[in-house]
Amino acid sequence: MSTYAAINDLSFLLVEPSDTQKKIITKALEDAGIKQIEYANSIQEAMDLLASFPPDLVISSMYLPDGTANELIDKIRANPDTENQCFMLISSERNRENLEHLRQSGVLAILPKPFSQKNLVRAIHATLDLIVEEEIDLELFDPRTLRVLITDDSLMARKHISKTLNTMGIEDIQFAENGKEAILLLNEMEFDLIVTDYNMPEMDGLELTEAVRLDPSLAHIPILMVSSNADTENSQLSNIAQEGVDAICGKPFEPSTVRKLLAKILD
Numbered sequence: 001m002s003t004y005a006a007i008n009d010l011s012f013l014l015v016e017p018s019d020t021q022k023k024i025i026t027k028a029l030e031d032a033g034i035k036q037i038e039y040a041n042s043i044q045e046a047m048d049l050l051a052s053f054p055p056d057l058v059i060s061s062m063y064l065p066d067g068t069a070n071e072l073i074d075k076i077r078a079n080p081d082t083e084n085q086c087f088m089l090i091s092s093e094r095n096r097e098n099l100e101h102l103r104q105s106g107v108l109a110i111l112p113k114p115f116s117q118k119n120l121v122r123a124i125h126a127t128l129d130l131i132v133e134e135e136i137d138l139e140l141f142d143p144r145t146l147r148v149l150i151t152d153d154s155l156m157a158r159k160h161i162s163k164t165l166n167t168m169g170i171e172d173i174q175f176a177e178n179g180k181e182a183i184l185l186l187n188e189m190e191f192d193l194i195v196t197d198y199n200m201p202e203m204d205g206l207e208l209t210e211a212v213r214l215d216p217s218l219a220h221i222p223i224l225m226v227s228s229n230a231d232t233e234n235s236q237l238s239n240i241a242q243e244g245v246d247a248i249c250g251k252p253f254e255p256s257t258v259r260k261l262l263a264k265i266l267d
Contacts, residue, residue, distance in 0.1 A: 006128055011036035013053070015046045015060040015072065016090075021113070025059065025090060032121050042066045047075055050082050057108070057127045062091035062098070070101045077105060077156050084163055086127045090115055103228040103251040106160025110252060122254065129255035135169035136259055139267045143169035146266075147190060150175050151182040151208060152197040152226070157251070161195055161226065164255050168262070179203025183211055186218055193266065198227035205245075213244035222246045222265045226253065 012034055016022045022039060029037060038053055040046040042065045046058070058076070060069045069089050076082045089102055092113040099110060108130075109123035136143050148170055152158045158175050165173060174189065176182035178200040186194075194212065198205040205225050212218045223244065228251040246265040249257060 007033040010056045013055040013058045015040045017041045043072045057086045062093045073105045104154040105156045107252045126254040133167045148193045149191045153200045179208030194223045
């Protein structure tokens with residue numbers, strides 16, 4: 001199946017109360033090859049449609065008549081039937097605090113208004129990456145036997161990272177909510193890879209990295225850090241690589257980015 005044909009097969013739900021924005025986004029989607037588009041004006045309409053029309057991707061504005069995209073994503077993630085729903089935000093919102101919840105909720109992309117066609121197409125391809133499962137090609141590991149520890153205080157983030165790894169053939173995954181829990185698991189079980197958040201209570205990602213690198217029995221384990229601050233000027237993050245992190249990835253992330261980083265640090 002060609003990429004273009006696969007894109008043609010995708011179905012989208014656009015949650016946008018503005019008729020003008022609907023037209024702009026619809027045209028951009030159609031130009032990218034998307035033909036199956038349903039529409040909702042509110043959170044309630046979106047949830048009703050999701051119950052009967054499960055799309056491949058939900059695209060939402062931040063502000064809706066009955067709430068925000070934060071509330072919409074919470075409802076989607078709280079429902080077992082929709083918890084793995086691919087989600088993207090298109091918004092003029094620039095306040096990082098208002099966007100942080102979405103970053104932690106496993107959204108595929110946060111696009112500004114006005115958005116570029118290039119970034120929209122990248123988000124569409126990220127949706128395809130999560131739908132079309134393809135084992136990651138590693139020289140030294142069989143992905144089906146790769147043992148991974150995901151450490152993140154956000155349940156939604158843990159689920160999203162886990163689902164992303166599942167599409168690559170990685171199934172043997174354990175979870176910790178902070179660095180202290182991770183250290184306990186690392187002392188009980190063997191792991192081939194640690195994926196950790198940066199900001200966590202009790203023990204953050206940097207402290208976890210330092211503890212792992214100082215322990216001779218754990219120091220060999222590659223560490224991928226995932227952080228919503230990866231795209232900002234942050235002196236702490238800029239020093240993390242020197243502390244022993246093998247790669248840093250931003251939230252939200254594209255599955256293809258994680259695939260490339262894992263191939264690099266595991267091979």
